[in-house]
Amino acid sequence: MKRVKIESKFQATPLWKRFFSYVVDIFLINLIVSIPFAGYCESRFGGVRDVFFGGKSNGGLLIVSFLILFLILFYFVIMEYKTGQTIGSMIFGIYAISLIGKNMAFGQAFIRNILMPFPIVLLIDSLYMIFKGGNRRLFEVFSATAVVEKGVVLK
């Protein structure tokens, strides 16, 4: 009988998987952060919608907005630093890896995710992939990281 050797193979992730993974993550995190703030925002600003889409400008709104941005960043950085994956990427089977060491350093996770709370800026960051023809965002280049998916090779 012929013996088969199984090896993991990392390959570039299709853009659609990265996009939908991000959509899942951002939806989930906004949902979780919104629940505790819903009552507060309803009474002070006319609803949590104003926090995300702009409403009356005031100090409280600014603080709540910053806190939400921080929590979104916290989610992406901690998840990728600890596991190399977010919930969205677990669903789509993709991984964030370091190109300069075995494990991703906290600093790398922080730099590559710093634009995650800002979808419009993230879009500009992502344009780098299209113009450069590679599979890495500009901040992934800065952080020496990449997103890959794991395949299986039979030898």
Add this chain to the structure above:
Amino acid sequence: MNKWLTALIVILVIYFIASFFAFFIGSRDDGFVDRIAVLSLEGVIVTSGDSASFLRGSAVSSKDFVKELKALDADAKVKGIIIEIDSPGGTAVASNEIADAIRNLNKTNYAVIREVGASGAYWVASASDKIFASSLSITGSIGVIASYLQFSELFEKYGVEYERLVAGDKKDIGSPFRELNKNERNILQKKLDLMHEIFIQEVAENRGLNVSYVKGLSDGEFYLGKEALDLGLVDVLGSREDAVEMMKEELGMDDLAVVEKKRKISLTDVLLGNMAYNFGIGFAKGLSEFELENKFEIVA
């Protein structure tokens, strides 16, 4: 550690951080935005005790309410106060306490009468700068009532006798176990008349009306909002939203948030409400408390 477990922990940490900050920011009295505070006055007005019990229904303690009013008055971010009333009245002292507290507010304050704002609740409303009511709201009812069930004949029928032991002949005036005599009836009536007079004077003063004019409206009749407007007992036919808009206009501040102050009801309020109260004040009191306490309750 399992990746999904890590994800769960991260999610929980985020949720708790968000909850903590939402609570912290939300519970700060000075808040962040200038606002109009809406304070609800719902149910029977009483001096103290539980503000709400599950069986007894809604009640508001003047002690708690006055405390809330003072806190709002001291809050620099609160620019105006709207008292949203849905109450049939309550005890005279409790109503007067709240009315006094409203009169002493240093901020613009309106009363909005919803379904009912009658008797003691109208007394409270009259102390505010402006009264709003729906054209169908029940208001007015400027009068005082003090009635109770009297069981002497029932007891007599069943051979139960009232042993009267008093030091001070009028100590058990209003006892449900014996009939009032003519003199006692006159005494009680005088007290009611005096309270009625105070009630009328307060309303007249609060509303800037002539005492004799208010006296003419004070036979206890209730008025619908529309009638009350014509009689000068309310100022505007409108809702809470109308009151908010008018207050913003009066204050010259368009960008005011509206914050509703909800009365906090604890689990013990619901579970451990005053049971005796639930089964009829007069009856329960009459059976459980004998000569040491007067059974007479006066309600405005």
